[in-house]
Amino acid sequence: xxxxxxxxxxxxxxxxxxxxxxxxxxxxxxxxxxxxxxxxxxxxxxxxxxxxxxxxxxxxxxxxxxxxxxxxxxxxxxxxxxxxxxxxxxxxxxxxxxxxxxxxxxxxxxxxxxxxxxxxxxxxxxxxxxxxxxxxxxxxxxxxxxxxxxxxxxxxxxxxxxxxxxxxxxxxxxxxxxxxxxxxxxxxxxxxxxxxxxxxxxxxxxxxxxxxxxxxxxxxxxxxxxxxxxxxxxxxxxxxxxxxxxxxxxxxxxxxxxxxxxxxxxxxxxxxxxxxxxxxxxxxxxxxxxxxxxxxxxxxxxxx
Ligand SMILES: Nc1ncnc2c1ncn2[C@@H]1O[C@H](COP(=O)(O)OP(=O)(O)OP(=O)(O)O)[C@@H](O)[C@H]1O
Numbered sequence: 001x002x003x004x005x006x007x008x009x010x011x012x013x014x015x016x017x018x019x020x021x022x023x024x025x026x027x028x029x030x031x032x033x034x035x036x037x038x039x040x041x042x043x044x045x046x047x048x049x050x051x052x053x054x055x056x057x058x059x060x061x062x063x064x065x066x067x068x069x070x071x072x073x074x075x076x077x078x079x080x081x082x083x084x085x086x087x088x089x090x091x092x093x094x095x096x097x098x099x100x101x102x103x104x105x106x107x108x109x110x111x112x113x114x115x116x117x118x119x120x121x122x123x124x125x126x127x128x129x130x131x132x133x134x135x136x137x138x139x140x141x142x143x144x145x146x147x148x149x150x151x152x153x154x155x156x157x158x159x160x161x162x163x164x165x166x167x168x169x170x171x172x173x174x175x176x177x178x179x180x181x182x183x184x185x186x187x188x189x190x191x192x193x194x195x196x197x198x199x200x201x202x203x204x205x206x207x208x209x210x211x212x213x214x215x216x217x218x219x220x221x222x223x224x225x226x227x228x229x230x231x232x233x234x235x236x237x238x239x240x241x242x243x244x245x246x247x248x249x250x251x252x253x254x255x256x257x258x259x260x261x262x263x264x265x266x267x268x269x270x271x272x273x274x275x276x277x278x279x280x281x282x283x284x285x286x287x288x289x290x291x292x293x294x295x296x297x298x299x300x301x302x303x304x
Contacts, residue, residue, distance in 0.1 A: 053082040053083055053084065053085075054082065054083045055080060055081075055082055055083075056081050056082060056083045056085075056119065056120060056222060056223055056254050057079070057080070057081040057104075057117065057118070057119050057124075057223055057254075057256075058079070058080045058081075058116075058117070058118045059077055059078060059079040059080075059104075059115070059116070059117045060078055060115055060116050060117075061076045061077075061078060061114060061115035061116070062074055062076065062077040062078075062100070062103070062112070062114070062115035062116070062117060063075055063076055063077075063112070063113045063114040063115055063279075064099065064103045064110045064111060064112045064113060065110065065111050065113055066109060066110060066111075067108065067109055067110055067111045068109070070111075072113070072279065073096050073099045073110070073279055074096055074099060074100060074103060074279045074280075075096075075278065075279035075280050076115070076279070076280050077096075077100055077115070077279070077280060077281055078281060079274065079281060081223065081254050081256060082254070083222070083251070083252050083253075083254055084250075084251040084252060084253070084254060085254050085255075085271040085272070086249070086254070086255040086257065086268060086269065086270045086271050087254070087255065087256045087257070087270055087271060087272050087273075087274060088256075088257045088258075088259055088264075088265055088270040088272070088273045088274070089256065089257070089258045089259075089273075089274045089275075089276055089281070090258075090259060090260065090273060090274070090275055090276070091275055091276030091277060092277070095276045095277050095278060095279070096276055096278070096279040096280075097227075097258045097276050098227055098228075098258065099279075100276070101139060101225045101227050101256070101258060102139075103125075104117060104124065104132075104137065104139075104225065105129060105132055105133070105137060105139045105225065106125075106127065106128065106129035106132050107129070108129075112125050119132070119135060119136075119137060119223070120135060120136065120222065122135065124137070130162075133159070133162075134162060134163060134166050136221055136222035136223065137221070137222070137223050137225070138215070138216055138221035138223070138224040138225065139224070139225040139226075139227065140209075140212035140213070140215070140216070140224070140225070140226045140227060140229060150198055150199045151195075151196065151197075151198060151199070152194055152195050152196070152197050152198060152199050152200075152211065153174070153177065153178065153181065153195040153196070154174075155199050155215070156177075156181065156214065156215050156217075156218045157172065157174060157177040157181075159215070159218055160172065160177065160180075160218045161177075163218075178195075181195070181214075181217070181218070184214065184217040184218075185214070187217060187244070187247045187248065188210065188213050188214050188217055188244035188247055188248065189240060189243065189244060189247075190210055190211075190214055190244070194207070194210075194211065194214075199211070205231075205232040205233065205237075206232075206233050206234075206237035206240070206241065209229050209233060209237070209241045210240065210241055210244060212226075212229065213229075213241060213244040213245055213248065214244075216245075216248055217248055221253065222252065222253060222254065223253075223254045223255075223256065224253065224254070224255050224256070225255075225256045225257075225258070226245070226255060226256070226257045226258065227258045228258055228259060228260070229241055229245070229257070229259075229264070230259055230260075230261055230263070230264040231260075235263070238263065238264065238267065239267060242264065242267030242268050243267070245268050246267070246268060255268070255270075257270065265287060269287060270287055271286075272284055272285070272286060273285050273286065273287065
């Protein structure tokens with residue numbers, strides 16, 4: 001039933017239905033917000049009132065092609081993320097993990113050809129990338145770029161003010177924003193002098209990752225997609241970045257992490273791990289399977 005969807009707790013699951021399997025083409029600019037409340041999941045152990053969780057993102061049968069070549073990359077992705085959950089996507093090189101993330105944030109290299117994605121009750125795929133960000137979707141890219149001439153504090157300040165404008169709140173002046181973000185530096189254990197540098201300019205790989213997490217510290221993100229935040233990091237840097245991520249997690253914020261390595265999952269514990277193959281999520285398991293993946297490779301758990 002729509003309001004009482006079963007929660008995927010281990011092994012394979014079928015994401016709960018939205019109850020209104022709207023068949024309109026997802027690449028058409030539509031209508032508006034879904035006129036239905038978000039479904040919730042209730043833990044049987046506890047009070048339904050306390051533990052009702054909101055479905056944050058539901059992706060159904062999502063297909064997408066590369067805009068230029070029309071090569072199909074996503075071949076029917078299904079995924080459901082509730083608030084406060086940490087999801088990891090693993091899979092071989094080229095299986096479509098980053099493409100899924102980029103399609104969700106509206107990257108213009110890709111064209112959606114079918115399926116739906118509903119984020120906080122709105123049809124995500126019909127929103128402009130900026131609207132998705134303002135709606136609370138954050139993505140850290142695999143290779144964060146340097147932005148010469150743009151100060152590292154101006155960047156999150158602009159993003160934050162855009163969010164505030166949307167909420168009808170007054171913008172924060174730089175000095176006010178500094179006061180706001182300063183305590184966050186401690187939370188992510190970042191030195192204050194990073195704020196005075198240009199965005200990612202001259203940053204090491206680890207510092208770039210760290211800087212991405214600082215952007216996440218600016219409020220507004222309900223779902224953060226972290227694409228290989230562990231790549232190129234030594235174990236100490238990974239621990240630092242993971243601690244920064246953990247420091248920002250709240251029961252309301254959800255994470256979708258893309259990774260190849262079990263070690264990240266030792267630091268940021270996922271609720272579910274999805275295995276992606278050939279443009280689809282072929283399996284969803286809990287954390288116990290990560291070691292098997294690492295030891296025996298994807299064939300050990302590949303689709304039957
Ligand atoms: N913009 C693009 N132009 C051309 N090919 C692309 C583009 N985006 C994705 N692809 C191709 O789509 C396939 C999936 O790529 P994607 O980056 O999503 O894989 P991935 O699972 O994230 O891989 P990795 O683990 O190596 O990062 C790859 O074969 C890739 O070359």
